[in-house]
Amino acid sequence: MKKFSVAIAGGGSTFTPGIVLMLLDNLDKFPLRKIKFYDNDEERQDTIARACEVILREKAPEIEFLATTDPEEAFTDIDFVMAHIRVGKYAMRELDEKIPLKHGVVGQETCGPGGIAYGMRSIGPVIEILDYMEKYSPEAWMLNYSNPAAIVAEATRKLRPNSKILNICDMPVGIEDHMAKIAGLNSRKEMSVSYYGLNHFGWWKSITDKEGNDLMPKIKEHVRKHGYNADIGPNQHVEASWNDTFVKARDVFAVDPDTLPNTYLKYYLFQDYVVEHSDKEYTRANEVMDGREKFVFGECRKIIENQSTEGCKLEVDDHASYIVDLARAIAYNTHERMLLIVENNGSIENFDKTAMVEIPCIVGSNGPEPLRIGTIPQFQKGLMEQQVSVEKLVVEGWIERSYQKLWQAITLSKTVPSASVAKAILDDLLEANKEFWPEIKRPEVENVEALSLV
Incomplete structure (x- = not known):
């Protein structure tokens, strides 16, 4: 069986260790020969990389590992780029959130003015990484989940229309994890969904189990009372801000009870509520810096110091498993059904053909084949x-x-x-x-x- 070479662009991200653990958990489905990290912040990447080196030595010593800031070294001899960069890091995310709030406007990293600011920072570097991949490994595919995905996807459509890039987002995956729990299923993969919209801006119009039984009534009844709140484990969105977002979905749902909404719609439909319940001095960015950021780097430093993962509390990023599903669909032509951000081109009949929409696609070796949605309300x-x-x-x-x-x-x-x-x-x-x-x-x-x- 062929083994693949993967470059992770954003090697210094707090999400990178969880993605590495996830990749190692899936070697039976997606075997690897090489993992490379690429980041323009050498110091930050070094801490993550040295910890991941220990993880790989213990779990899969046969996999070649390299961390670099040199594009040629990073993008030569690769099959896939998994890109999750954050330009300006959390310091700029904090400003994205706090500047709009100062003016009484929603402060959020992908929605509203904050998302626009983040998008303006992300376009150039994402295009740069795409160009590096195509220069040094022209047969490779880029699986891009760098935010804000909607703006980045529109930029790649316009600036690199023929590139082998797939723009994806894990937010629907996260919500579907909650839906599966609400429906009494073991996994979201036991559901078949029809979804449409833009990234962080969409609706589920049908959800069935694999036997075709309609799950919408049961999920809707739960969402009407509790939003998407469901106990799905200790490592999944436990911060107070996320709990509020999942609960607020019941109010978003009330605006159109024929569908089930993406949680991010609260920022557009209940702007006044969001601003009123925001702390202008301590936003989500501060939560992450004081929580996830300190935790991940602290655990990585322990691994480096001990040269062992014994007692390590880093966990597999289950949400990232959809990235392996996507890579497998391309590598093995599996025709997996997945939500991707693609050019509309008539899938939604009464909507702009050039819009980058988030809809179900069948994915194979030639990329995505968008499914027909029809007309929308x-x-x-x-x-x-x-x-x-x-x-x-x-x-x-x-x-x-x-x-x-x-x-x-x-x-x-x-x-x-x-x-x-x-x-x-x-x-x-x-x-x-x-x-x-x-x-x-x-x-x-x-x-x-x-x-x-x-």
């Missing part, structure tokens, strides 16, 4: 048209270095109340992201500053 169509326009304007703003397009994008976001608030936020984001965004050309308009909030 006016409510979802209206929300999606507004949001996809935001995403397209951001990518146009990045390409054209256009202040005007970015102002329009933030103004159009359903999280933002007015163009004047949008401009004030944009000016703050521009200042904060000088190191990361391309140089943005300001409009040649007299007295444009007069529109700023005082």
Whole structure:
């Protein structure tokens, strides 16, 4: 059986050890000969890499391992790139969240102005990694789950339309884990789902078990009372902010009880609630820095010091198992049914053909074959048209270095109340992201500053 070589772009991520453990757990299904880490932060990656070196030595010493900051070394002789980069790291995520909140607007890493700021940082580096892969391993596939996935997917569609990249997200997977528990199943893989929308902006329209029995009534009844809250284990989204998000799904569901919503819709449909319940001084980024960040790096340092994983509390990233399913589908032509972010091209009949939509696809060696969704209701169509326009304007703003397009994008976001608030936020984001965004050309308009909030 062929063994594969994988590069993990974002080797210094707190998620990387869990992904390595997950890959090692799946060697029977997806055998590996080589794992490489690539990151532009050598010091951060070094801690993760030295710990993973010990893990590999104990669990699979036959797998060649390398961590590097050199693109040629990282992307030569690989079959897959698994990319999960965070440009600007958690320090910039904190600003993505706190700057909008300062203006009374939702502060979230992938939604609203924060997501736009993160997208503007991510486009260039994701394209760069894609180009490295195609230069040094032209037959390889890039499995990209770098956020904000919607903006990144639109950028790759527009800038690298023929590239072998699949844009994916684990949020529906996480919610489906909860759904399976609610339905009394052992795994989300026992469900067959029909889902449509944009990334972090979608709805389930049907869920059945493998025998075709309708699971929607049982799941809906639970969500109506409890949201998606379900006890699925100690390592799955235990922070207070996540519990609130899963509970709030019952209010999002009430807006359209014909479908089941993605939890992220709360940021667009209940903006006032989100802002009111946000701590402007201590956001989700602070939770992660004080929680997951300290925990993962602390465990890695223990492994390095002891040169052993004995007593290690790092756990397999179960959510990441969908990445192996995707890689296997391409490698072995399995025709697995998976949710991917793909160009609509008529799958949703009454929606923009060029929109990057998140829908079920059949995946084989030639990539994804999107399934037909048909027409969607006016409510979802209206929300999606507004949001996809935001995403397209951001990518146009990045390409054209256009202040005007970015102002329009933030103004159009359903999280933002007015163009004047949008401009004030944009000016703050521009200042904060000088190191990361391309140089943005300001409009040649007299007295444009007069529109700023005082």
